[in-house]
Amino acid sequence: MTVGDFDANKQLDVAVADSENDRVFILLQYENGKFGMKTTYEGIKGSYPFFIAVAYFDDDNQVDIAIANYGANNILVLSQYVMTPSARQNGLYYLLVNNFNDDSLLMLTGNADGIFQRAATFSMGYRSAPIYLCIGDFNNDNRMDIVTANYGSDSVGILRAQDNGTFSNVTTYSMGHGCTPWSVAVRDFNNDSRLDIATANRRSGGLGIRLGHGNGTFANAMTYFTDIIIDPQSVAVGYVNNDGQLNVVMTDSSSDYVGILLGHSDGTFSDAIPCYTGTYSGPSFVSLVDLNNDSHLDLVVATTEEGFAGVFLGYGNGTFDIPQVYLTGEYSYPLAVAIGDSKHNVNGFFFE
Numbered sequence: 001m002t003v004g005d006f007d008a009n010k011q012l013d014v015a016v017a018d019s020e021n022d023r024v025f026i027l028l029q030y031e032n033g034k035f036g037m038k039t040t041y042e043g044i045k046g047s048y049p050f051f052i053a054v055a056y057f058d059d060d061n062q063v064d065i066a067i068a069n070y071g072a073n074n075i076l077v078l079s080q081y082v083m084t085p086s087a088r089q090n091g092l093y094y095l096l097v098n099n100f101n102d103d104s105l106l107m108l109t110g111n112a113d114g115i116f117q118r119a120a121t122f123s124m125g126y127r128s129a130p131i132y133l134c135i136g137d138f139n140n141d142n143r144m145d146i147v148t149a150n151y152g153s154d155s156v157g158i159l160r161a162q163d164n165g166t167f168s169n170v171t172t173y174s175m176g177h178g179c180t181p182w183s184v185a186v187r188d189f190n191n192d193s194r195l196d197i198a199t200a201n202r203r204s205g206g207l208g209i210r211l212g213h214g215n216g217t218f219a220n221a222m223t224y225f226t227d228i229i230i231d232p233q234s235v236a237v238g239y240v241n242n243d244g245q246l247n248v249v250m251t252d253s254s255s256d257y258v259g260i261l262l263g264h265s266d267g268t269f270s271d272a273i274p275c276y277t278g279t280y281s282g283p284s285f286v287s288l289v290d291l292n293n294d295s296h297l298d299l300v301v302a303t304t305e306e307g308f309a310g311v312f313l314g315y316g317n318g319t320f321d322i323p324q325v326y327l328t329g330e331y332s333y334p335l336a337v338a339i340g341d342s343k344h345n346v347n348g349f350f351f352e
């Protein structure tokens with residue numbers, strides 16, 4: 001799930017990957033804060049779209065979307081023509097979908113009303129099973145590239161953006177045999193102005209790091225194991241203790257903890273500090289954002305087993321308050337959260 005203004009009405013809309021039915025929904029937001037649902041893409045049978053990301057892939061100033069199709073082993077890209085009297089006129093939206101089962105990426109072209117049409121597919125490699133993706137400029141050419149967490153091949157896949165809005169063939173980097181990366185994040189961990197990659201390695205139970213060289217290639221993978229996080233599922237990055245070094249937060253759905261790994265200036269990390277989410281809560285996804293405007297990052301955690309989103313307000317020293325619990329409904333099984341601003345809620349909102 002992700003958010004973006006897909007119909008250029010200055011309201012944040014929601015894109016949802018429906019894994020069970022191999023399709024993607026766009027929920028357009030109206031000025032009254034309510035949403036209307038549109039089915040924008042009926043995917044390939046067995047594609048199992050799993051994750052969506054938003055970025056600008058070309059120079060048209062239009063939001064683009066990437067979707068990881070776990071079952072199809074590909075990435076799906078959706079693009080949308082936007083016709084308004086603003087700078088968005090004749091611009092393109094792209095939507096990327098990761099197809100878990102067929103190892104590829106698909107590009108779709110859309111219309112002004114939020115409906116998308118199929119355009120192109122990018123393979124992520126045989127049995128790669130891309131389950132999560134992230135966006136970043138890895139070779140400093142001012143174009144947004146794509147990195148996927150490839151659950152099936154214990155690797156990350158890099159698609160470098162081209163000047164025509166398409167992408168290169170995939171370049172794959174191993175994260176370690178048997179690690180099964182479940183999610184990926186991108187930031188500069190060692191302060192060299194080059195983007196690095198972090199993965200939550202579910203089977204091996206560690207944090208995987210590949211430091212970037214700034215030319216689209218990466219150093220050998222490093223793995224950090226913790227005593228708390230044994231089954232990491234989600235990874236988020238931010239400054240949680242205000243020491244100027246990036247920190248990493250991971251969820252562990254099997255141990256009811258979120259772990260905070262404090263970063264060092266050389267790109268290494270300390271052992272995890274535990275943050276308890278509740279008995280049998282099953283934290284599946286974490287996001288870092290300043291929800292209460294106190295200049296300290298807070299945690300928003302989706303818990304699959306107990307059906308709530310937990311908000312942990314940060315103190316700015318690497319620790320967090322006890323969670324504020326927001327129920328998502330009986331049998332809701334929330335897997336992710338997305339956060340954005342709304343004129344109807346000045347402190348922001350999230351979707352489950």
